[in-house]
Amino acid sequence: xxxxxxxxxxQWSEENGLALASxxxxxxxxxxxxxxxxxxxxxxxxxxxxEALGYDGALLHSLMLFIYWTALEGYRGQSLGKMVMNxxxxxxxxxxxxxxxxxxxxxxxxxxxxxxxxxxxxxNRGSKQRLFNxxxxxxxxxxxxx
Numbered sequence: 772x773x774x775x776x777x778x779x780x781x782q783w784s785e786e787n788g789l790a791l792a793s794x795x796x797x798x799x800x801x802x803x804x805x806x807x808x809x810x811x812x813x814x815x816x817x818x819x820x821x822e823a824l825g826y827d828g829a830l831l832h833s834l835m836l837f838i839y840w841t842a843l844e845g846y847r848g849q850s851l852g853k854m855v856m857n858x859x860x861x862x863x864x865x866x867x868x869x870x871x872x873x874x875x876x877x878x879x880x881x882x883x884x885x886x887x888x889x890x891x892x893x894x895n896r897g898s899k900q901r902l903f904n905x906x907x908x909x910x911x912x913x914x915x916x917x
Contacts, residue, residue: 788865789861789865789910789912790912790913790915791899791900791910791911791912791913792856792858792899792911792912792913793899793913794899796856796857796858796913797856797858797911799852799855799856800850800852800853800855800856800858801852801880802852803851803852803855803856804836804839804840804850804851804852804853805836807851807852808832808835808836808839809832811835812831812832812835815831815835816828816831833881833882834881836877836880836881837874837877837878837881837882840873840876840877840880840881841870841873841874841877842870842873844860844868844873844876844877845868845869845870845871845872845873845874846870848860848861848867848868853911857913857914858911858912858913858914859911859912859914860873860876860909860910860911860912861909861910861911861912862908862909862910863908863909863910865912868907868909872907872908872909873907873909875903875906875907876903876904876906876907876909877903878903879901879902879903879904879906880901880903883903886902887901887902887903888901890902891904891905899911
């Protein structure tokens, strides 16, 4: 890849028949996932009697998101939010990803999302990919119905 690889990822993906998902679709998928896990997290917090706004609550929420995204995206390529938005995580050639790649990709959005997105905006401008997508060798694509 070139200096920043931004346009190269987009062009290369399109040449291979992959349509990168828009930031809008990715945002709505993320929001759906956050709300679903948030409901479960709230129930767990009540049972464990933990302080929701404290360190324990934030860490538990991030850990639950990390496990959720790693498991679903590692096995299916899609979280529930991605299923609703008809997008998926794949390798750069459109191949399925495994748990290891899903864990790396999920770590950024579960624990470091502001840094992950800011770094992507600076380093990968125009690529439609977060920094941890680049590190894990994954892309987020629109699913084409056949």
